[in-house]
Amino acid sequence: MNYKNLIKNRKSTRDYKPDAVDDRKLQALISYFHQAPKLVPGIKMEIFLLQNGNEVFELLDGKAGYNGRMIKAPEYIIITSEDKNGYMENTGFVGEQVVLKAADEGIDTCWITYESSSLIKDALELDTDKEVTGIIAVGYGIDKKKVLHTIDIGDNYSKADIQIIEDNASFRYSVEDIVFLTEWGKPADYSMLEQRGIAEAFTYLRLAPSTLNHQPWKFIIDGSVMVLTIKDNKDTNIKEERMDAGIVMLYFYLLLSETIYTPHWYLGKTKKDYKIPENYRIVSWCVL
Numbered sequence: 243m244n245y246k247n248l249i250k251n252r253k254s255t256r257d258y259k260p261d262a263v264d265d266r267k268l269q270a271l272i273s274y275f276h277q278a279p280k281l282v283p284g285i286k287m288e289i290f291l292l293q294n295g296n297e298v299f300e301l302l303d304g305k306a307g308y309n310g311r312m313i314k315a316p317e318y319i320i321i322t323s324e325d326k327n328g329y330m331e332n333t334g335f336v337g338e339q340v341v342l343k344a345a346d347e348g349i350d351t352c353w354i355t356y357e358s359s360s361l362i363k364d365a366l367e368l369d370t371d372k373e374v375t376g377i378i379a380v381g382y383g384i385d386k387k388k389v390l391h392t393i394d395i396g397d398n399y400s401k402a403d404i405q406i407i408e409d410n411a412s413f414r415y416s417v418e419d420i421v422f423l424t425e426w427g428k429p430a431d432y433s434m435l436e437q438r439g440i441a442e443a444f445t446y447l448r449l450a451p452s453t454l455n456h457q458p459w460k461f462i463i464d465g466s467v468m469v470l471t472i473k474d475n476k477d478t479n480i481k482e483e484r485m486d487a488g489i490v491m492l493y494f495y496l497l498l499s500e501t502i503y504t505p506h507w508y509l510g511k512t513k514k515d516y517k518i519p520e521n522y523r524i525v526s527w528c529v530l
């Protein structure tokens with residue numbers, strides 16, 4: 243898959259045609275899930291494909307979606323997982339691979355948030371001992387017009403790196419806003435990122451989906467170590483933030499794997515104290 247193109251053109255779709263997605267394509271998503279690399283390999287997960295979209299919508303309306311506003315789609319994917327250290331990050335990491343595979347198959351998707359796993363499990367009568375960790379709407383969007391981002395990675399790269407040429411694209415922070423050098427708040431110089439071969443990865447990973455489009459991630463590059471911090475936003479919960487972290491870790495992993503090497507993310511804090519603000523926390527780090 244050409245991840246850069248998929249990432250560039252993917253967007254969350256909230257209005258779907260009633261038409262069902264071809265069974266063969268749906269099965270391709272399921273197979274993809276089963277062979278997808280995990281962030282935490284030991285965690286057992288399951289995937290459920292629900293093809294009775296109207297019924298699922300009725301059952302989950304009020305229980306899932308922003309403010310309980312469920313998204314109506316012909317199919318849904320439900321991901322369940324063992325509750326182990328890193329399981330929400332792992333769900334984001336694996337689930338987003340299914341989202342990108344769907345994009346590759348021309349299928350539109352949207353992650354759907356929820357308050358309570360047990361409410362969802364009961365409503366859907368899911369036969370599992372695991373926790374519901376992800377809900378994804380699947381179908382063909384009514385507006386098939388793609389959001390095109392023009393990415394200019396020339397000499398004069400700046401905050402204007404992404405030019406939105408359709409008007410339904412979501413806002414994104416610039417690389418300078420999210421990547422710090424050595425210490426909190428000191429923006430990394432783009433030419434330095436270029437020299438290290440990671441500038442393009444950051445340009446694209448900013449397009450990762452996140453709950454309420456908070457883009458809660460900030461990175462600190464300190465020599466050969468890169469630390470991922472996540473903002474503790476008032477209107478998102480820790481599970482959503484951990485899921486967002488897993489998704490952005492996947493993007494970095496995929497984008498770097500395509501170019502220099504396959505990074506390994508270590509969950510947890512670093513020994514060094516980076517004096518990050520109280521409303522941020524260190525989620526993980528990797529060696530560059």
Ligand SMILES: Cc1cc2nc3c(=O)[nH]c(=O)nc-3n(C[C@H](O)[C@H](O)[C@H](O)COP(=O)(O)O)c2cc1C
Pocket residue numbers: 252253254255256306307308313352353354355356412449450451452453454455482485486489
């Ligand atoms: C974990 C997660 C949960 C989300 N939940 C919802 C949701 O319940 N309803 C919704 O409309 N969008 C939801 N989204 C989609 C985000 O709002 C979307 O990714 C963000 O606004 C950026 O837009 P884009 O994905 O089109 O680039 C969710 C995204 C993530 C990653």
